[in-house]
Amino acid sequence: xxxxxxxxxxxPVFLVIWSSCTFIISYLIALxxxxxDVIFPYISDTGANPxxxxxxxxxxxxxxxxxxxxxxxxxxxxxxLSEDASISPCLNKATLWLGMISCLGMCIVATFQExxxxxxxxxxxxxFFLSGALYIILQSVLSLRAYxxxxxxxxCRVRVGIAxxxxxxxxxxxxxxxFVKQTELHRNPxxxxxxFHVASAVCEWVxxxxxxxxxxxxxxxxxxxxxxxxxxxxx
Numbered sequence: 001x002x003x004x005x006x007x008x009x010x011x012p013v014f015l016v017i018w019s020s021c022t023f024i025i026s027y028l029i030a031l032x033x034x035x036x037d038v039i040f041p042y043i044s045d046t047g048a049n050p051x052x053x054x055x056x057x058x059x060x061x062x063x064x065x066x067x068x069x070x071x072x073x074x075x076x077x078x079x080x081l082s083e084d085a086s087i088s089p090c091l092n093k094a095t096l097w098l099g100m101i102s103c104l105g106m107c108i109v110a111t112f113q114e115x116x117x118x119x120x121x122x123x124x125x126x127x128f129f130l131s132g133a134l135y136i137i138l139q140s141v142l143s144l145r146a147y148x149x150x151x152x153x154x155x156c157r158v159r160v161g162i163a164x165x166x167x168x169x170x171x172x173x174x175x176x177x178x179f180v181k182q183t184e185l186h187r188n189p190x191x192x193x194x195x196f197h198v199a200s201a202v203c204e205w206v207x208x209x210x211x212x213x214x215x216x217x218x219x220x221x222x223x224x225x226x227x228x229x230x231x232x233x234x235x
Contacts, residue, residue, distance in 0.1 A: 007225050008073050012218035015066040019212050022059040023205075026052045036185050040201040043208055044114045044121065045185050053113055060110035064103040070215060071099035071135075077150070077225050078142055085146040095138040102131035115185075126174070129207055133170045136214045137163045151221055159217055166210035169203040176200035 023043060029052040030036045036045045047056025075096040078087060108124025140159040143151050151159075179196040182188075187197055 006223040008222045008227065009219055011066065011070045011073055012215045012222055015063065015070050016212055016216050016219075018059065018066060019063045019215075020209075022056065022063050023208060025059070026056040029055065037187055040198050040205075041185070041187075042114075042201050043204055044109065044125065047110075048113050048115045048185060057110040057113075060106055064106040064110070067103045067106070067215075068100060070218065071096060071103070073222065073227060074139070074218060075099075076227060077221065078146065080225065081146045081149050085149045087142060087145050091138065092142065095135060095142060098131045098135040098138065102128050102135055105129075105131060115183075118183075129170055129173065129204075132211050133163075133166045133207065136166055136211065139163075139214070150224075151217070155217055155220070159214060162210050162214045162217070166207050166214070169206040169210065173200050173203040173207055176203070 023046075027036070027041070027043075027046040030041070030046040030049070031038060033049075033052070035049045035052065047053050047060070075092060078092050078095075079089070081087060082089060082092065105124045105127025109121060109128055112120040112124060114121040136159070140156070140163045143156045143159055147153060147156055176196040177200040180193045180200060182191055182193060182197070187194055191197075
């Protein structure tokens, strides 16, 4: 049996690879078509115009679905760990819902392009980044509380480090974006708000790939368990 076929390992593997491809492919297509600048476009800028907007929307939606499946599987795994470790069921459920809200935000971002329905797109992006950051923070807490069951201490430390990076990068993403007044996809370095755009865009990419790296740490955990569906027929 291949390593990625052990347990539910294929879920985080697929999520990490597909999400990375979603961001990178849309960026490369937009760059090839000269729809965005080479240096520091927003992630949403790379999926604003067709055909990259169609590809970005489809791939982001699939990523959100894979995220939902992975987050739910992680919830059930932590629920099982709580039989041996001191883990609050309420905290586990709260983390589950934060993850689901983040995936919903990603669906909104994929469906409503920033150049057409800006307000809805921005709301979805805020849901995605804020809920996602809180999700990985709480998952880091759950990992520490579950130790020595589940993940090793080194993995727990890596998760805490990634969560801290995502949390710290979230604030300049939002704050600097507030001061960006230019709405065009191509930015002029001479504009007064250009430094805010660069800071916000860089931090946005950092937060996005922090999520990807965090799910990467799930791979070893997901080798340890499987989920089964039990069907009961009522007479």
